[in-house]
Amino acid sequence: MITKRIIALLTLLTISTLIITLVNCSKSNSEQLSMRELTLLSEIESDTSQSARKSALAPPPPSAQKEKSPSRANDVVEIKEKMFIAQTNDIYINKGDYLGKTIKYEGLFDESAWRGNGKAYRFVVRLGPGCCPGDVSAAGFEVVWDKGYPKKNDWVEAVGVLEEYDDDGIPTLRLALTSLKVLAKRGKERVTQ
Numbered sequence: 001m002i003t004k005r006i007i008a009l010l011t012l013l014t015i016s017t018l019i020i021t022l023v024n025c026s027k028s029n030s031e032q033l034s035m036r037e038l039t040l041l042s043e044i045e046s047d048t049s050q051s052a053r054k055s056a057l058a059p060p061p062p063s064a065q066k067e068k069s070p071s072r073a074n075d076v077v078e079i080k081e082k083m084f085i086a087q088t089n090d091i092y093i094n095k096g097d098y099l100g101k102t103i104k105y106e107g108l109f110d111e112s113a114w115r116g117n118g119k120a121y122r123f124v125v126r127l128g129p130g131c132c133p134g135d136v137s138a139a140g141f142e143v144v145w146d147k148g149y150p151k152k153n154d155w156v157e158a159v160g161v162l163e164e165y166d167d168d169g170i171p172t173l174r175l176a177l178t179s180l181k182v183l184a185k186r187g188k189e190r191v192t193q
Contacts, residue, residue: 019178056156081106083190099164103141107125110138110153123141126190139191142172143158145178158175158176159178
């Protein structure tokens with residue numbers, strides 16, 4: 001009876017040792033695999049960054065130079081009715097991507113004078129949701145040019161180059177207009193997107 005117990009204990013001990021050995025072996029292999037993967041990734045990253053540095057220092061091929069030759073001013077970004085607020089917000093948030101580009105869109109012509117400095121500001125906007133239910137806010141841009149302006153609330157198509165200027169110490173975006181047409185057919189004055 002004691003022999004059976006000893007055999008059972010020895011068997012249990014052997015099985016336990018075997019399980020522990022397998023687990024440790026498995027951990028070791030997975031750690032080695034991870035180390036191999038890390039080493040490989042490090043080598044790939046190093047090769048990639050060296051290639052990137054080389055290509056950044058090398059002049060672009062002549063064909064690429066010809067493709068990029070049109071100036072940014074010739075790029076026209078058309079803001080559509082469906083995603084008006086989203087596109088307008090993208091321009092304000094990522095202004096560096098849009099400065100010097102031509103922006104084209106439709107909206108309401110509006111003007112107001114700032115009480116602080118008495119300066120007249122002109123805008124082409126669409127109305128959108130405000131911060132609270134029932135509030136209305138405007139989305140669009142200040143516009144400037146040296147020709148006459150339409151009447152307030154006229155529906156217009158504005159085309160102009162996006163620029164940034166200093167307005168009493170505040171960096172401000174506006175469109176230097178190249179065209180401002182009053183349109184007979186009105187689009188959506190209120191937009192939600």
